[in-house]
Amino acid sequence: MSASFYGTLATADAYFADRGKAGWATASDSDRLAALVRGSQAVDALYEPRFTGRRAGGYDQVLSWPRCDATTVNGEPITESTLPLAVTYAAYEAATIELLEPGSLTPVIVAARTVKREKVGPLETEYAVADTSDDMIASARPVLTMLDGLLYPLLRPVLPGILVV
Template sequence: MPASFYGTLAAADAYFADRANAGWAVASDGDRLAALVRGSQAVDSLYEPKFTGRRAGGYDQVLSWPRCDAVTVNGEVVAGDATPSAVTYAAYEAAALELAEPGSLTPVIVAARTVKREKVGPLETEYAVADTSDDMIASARPVLTMLDGLLYPLLRPVLPGILVV
């Protein structure tokens, strides 16, 4: 069976030992492995549309990397049989988030269950409500600045729009 997560458990253990992540160290092997799978899936689902190139093994390839025709923002070619360290590290960071709070990177949103206003005794709170389901999904996803920073060199450049009249 092809790999279902980036990196290895041993490498992830070393990565988090270097960063003194005690929560990772005390978790069971099974919990850490499951978190690595969920973290890798989260990286792929959130970032694959932004990666350059295409899956080297085609559509049936389990993970987004390795990729053919991938280049960095600096124009450096990424080998078609390689998974950049940044992708593996991003998957490790996502795994740590998933270990701490399973499912947090892939929230399930049910619009009918969204609370707009809540009153408990004399206190009343009204929450911001998204206008569309896309807005609701976007507002439920966490902002992952660590992953954005790690993966930035591998993402398609965002070019400013120019309107010529």
């Protein structure tokens, strides 16, 4: 494993070859490596708050994994030296998105530049506007069902809220 991304270029190439994603293989090595870095960073940015445990190497560890005190959603312990295959696969899937559209998984949002209404000739369109900056960020992020499915076993369980009166 590289210090800056999950997996290796060779295993990513094999992963996509197995899945018939020919677009990956046509990109240059440098573009694929950069996409792996961005994909791994996106996985960490989007999912680390929901991973169990903490970084095994402390705060200065570049990537979120390996982790100590991590468990699966079923309570099975994940050893400190383990990098779950699901994390590597999620990083590969994120890398393909980043290869096609760099920066798409980590959009930059400037609230002051958000367009609410746009008129071009006789056509006018009004867009939904989020109430808070958190809502604006959430609406700009893509929904990554493949990553959600791959990483589900490694995430903290979502517990129903309890109202105490």
